[in-house]
Amino acid sequence: MLVRLLVRRQFIACRRARQLHSLREPKEDPRWPGYEVVIGIETHAQLKSRHKLFSHALTSGPKEDSNTNVSVFDAAFPGTLPKLNPKCVDLALRTSLALNCEIQRRSSFDRKHYFYSDLPAGYQITQQYAPLAKNGTLDVHLPDSSTPVSVRIKQLQLEQDTAKSTFSPRTLTSNIDLNRAGTGLMEIVTFPDLRSPEEAGAYVRTLQALLRAVGSSDGNMEEGSLRCDVNVSVNRIGEPFGTRCEIKNLNSVKFMMAAIVHEIRRHLDILATHSSVSQETLGFDENTFETFKLRSKEDAPDYRYMPDPNLGTLVLSEERISSVQSTLPELPMQTRQRLLSSYGLSEKNVDVLMKLDSSKDVPVDGDNSATPGPIQFFDELCQGGKRNPKIAFNWMAHELLGQLTARKQSFQNNTITVQQLSELIDLVQDKQITGTSAKYLLRHMLSNPSSESTREIAEEQQLMSFASTEPPTNDGTAFPDSGYPPSGSPSTSSIPPTTTVESAIGLDVLVGRALAAMPKEVEALKAGHKGVMNKFVGWVMRESRGRADARLVKEEIERMLRKDLD
């Protein structure tokens, strides 16, 4: 009884402690039964702004020559002063609003001091004490769960990126590239709300998609525009959180999850011997997939934070916040819901569009007026409710994208305008061209980009369909009766150019020829062998190079045979 009481008391104490930290109930994980893993993540996302955070120098891509985009301020020359780039503030505001944060009407900048070759001024300007935004949330959907995990965001702050310093152990020299020095960063800090490496991975991917959607960062981990520091602790279920260790500078989701797993195992090993984990800062070795100690808590540097005396208080007006709010692009979750509900697309198709859209280039300074992304393209295809969204999706995602992929191109290389594809779909829907012709036309248009309308191109290419009732305009003697390669699927083989004469031939002429060419089959058909019909259709299709509508061909044959019988 006493034991139970003690356990119970301990449990209540833990519950109380837990309530302070987390809103989540512990969940058993078969990989580490009896233990709970607690993870918090600090993400550094490079702002996709044209200019740096405090100087007029341009931001740099990874391929630029070193030390080309550097101002006197970035190199910390004496007499230089920072000048806050309002575009960076707006991008950070967008992100904060998208993360449901409380925007701080007044925030300020601090200097964080340390001596290192990647920091020319000897300090980094950051927002340690009064960040731009606080207390947000990000809903993270996991594949094996219907309800999302709500991750609380502690704060979002603006800060400077450092220079890139590469140390050569052979020559014992450091190479310093100041291109990155002073680029704007958002530091996004979560509360310790994540409970597994998978959740951590899903959080980073969700955040990545959100940053890209609002246009604040391209979130490219390979290129270093998104980096994560992860705090991991392990405790026995029911007990307070364990001692956390921080793994620094993880630059891929895969490495991050591997680092967390390794760190969990390391903690479990220590806890199994009934000793305690000591607070450390660690690095991750991408070759061995292991974490290694950088420094212990005792060696933690004193950054001597000081309010920056030049930048003062950043005061945000209500108007500015609401103007950013009103121009906030649609967030990934909203887009998803909208595609599902207003177009009736399947989850799978929505996934295709979302994935396609996430690979679009993020424009600088959040300027969304540039070229439309895939989802905007799709929205415009479906505009006005004229086109069936599912058909539009097929044309865009299967035909257009398929052709682009075959050409080893991505959607960004697409030269076909929304109007052109819309018209193409309409022409098919209105039976003015056949599906087969349309596929050929699409390929032709990709090879020969033009601003002409689809109809004009189709007419030039003589791909307009035969009209079944159209009277013959000549006797058809000029029609070449052979010389066409037997074509399989028209969309994968090339079609030689046509002459003007043949386009004038009506469907009835072609059908007449087909009947004349296959007298035996005509007899069979008359005898009721319906299967022969396909032979005629195939013949007409081949001769017309796909321009004929199979149903119309069938109708025409039946009409002619009836006439014959009559």
Added chain:
Amino acid sequence: MRGNTTASLRRLLSSPSSHCTRCYSTRQTVIEQNAKINAFVHINPEPDHSVSRAGALSGLKVAVKDNIATTDSPTTCSSSILKTFVSPFEATVVQKLREDGADIVGKTNCDEFGMGSLNIYSIHGPTVNPFPLTPNAGPSAEFEQRSAGGSSGGSAAAVAMGLCDAALGTDTGGSIRLPASYCGVVGFKPSYGLVSRWGVVSYADSLDCVGVLGTDVAAVKRVFDRISSFDAKDPTSTVLEIRKAASDYAKQRLQSFNQSNPLNGLKIGIPQEFFPTELSNAVLNRFRTTLRTLKSHGAQLIPVTLPSSSYALSAYYVLASAEASSNMARYDGIQYGERKTPSLQTDLRSVSSVYSQSRSAHFGPEVQRRILLGTYALTADAFDNYFLQAQRVRQLVKDDFDAVFSIPNVRGDTKVKVDETELDNSSYGVDILLHPSAIGSAPALSSGTLSNSSLDAYVQDLLTVPASLAGLPALNVPCPAAVDMVAGDDGWPIGCSIIGQWGSDELVLGVGKAMSFL
């Protein structure tokens, strides 16, 4: 040569509006005269008069303190670490001077990075106070080597010696007013935020002000009017509407003055905390004489109290040193500046062990002292007790000033508009404050106590730091020599300082001008 110079100087000083360009018109004479006082550390070649620009400052000879960036001469800040440094860009103030046609004579000596009150911490050697060489010293004055004051000692000495019409200086805690007082010239620290700091090498950003030294208030005002303007490159530069709001108050007060006797009815506050025990009798006596003269011209003398001023010096040294430790962090010998090749035993993988060698070798003793003090004040353990506490004191000092001035502080959070009734309501406040600029006259350079006992040197700033902490305009004008010299008065220059509300720079200069005609 000497006789001629003295004679022309005498002629010059007899008329306050004249300029010294007539006497030292050539660079050669500047070079010769400068050798006696070490005011200039770099002298520019004679400008090409055929291409000299017409402008508001056309022909005016201006010296520039060596912590202000120029592209045509080194900007050493009197530091070994920048002894060969030439800035790739020009300070906004220098650009403005050039655009207005001023002749930039050269760069002037100062304490290293502006840290010092006596201009003795300079890689170029100390600036010598030129007072004995000037006619004011009288024929019997022997050439005694005294400090020109600091940190803008070179600028003050160059003006006093007549080597230029005006000089730019910087003032963080008194660095213009103190040397102006010691050298007997006019020195003006404008309101914080009026003059651009782009290109001015930071010592303590929240306190640093660019200001002007000159032989008379007119010369100072002429330069100040040109360099006081909004600069987008300086985030602390005050925007136009706030400048205008403040200057409207000052103008309104100036217009209410009796034009024939501007001092009549002027409300002068005398802050009681500005008369500490360290104040010499000579200063006190001359200041009293000045007050008597002012009173006889109808000025109203009002004793006021600024209770927090007693803590101002301590707060100043914590804040200035903290900011200095931060601003000095960039001098590591990597991107620019002097670098000491690491010794063979150095662990090259450790950045700090490489940096520390350059920093130890090339920072002077006072800079090192303030870096250490400031670094300590910013450590996690000391931050609350030192830095935050000093910031609180700074706010109290500001509040004290706001409480005594009749003109409101337009930089407050609430938007203030010029309002006739408001001015009437605050008629109990004072227009300006007046206090001695320094606790004594210029200390001797030979005195061993100067360099050994740094704390004594810090006391030099006792009276000037409150205005710096509050960012207020402050003008040093020389006190006229007393008719009845008291014991202890060595006859060397002593100045008094006029402090005005933030942005009332025109009022301060106006009062200064009126006082110089007494």
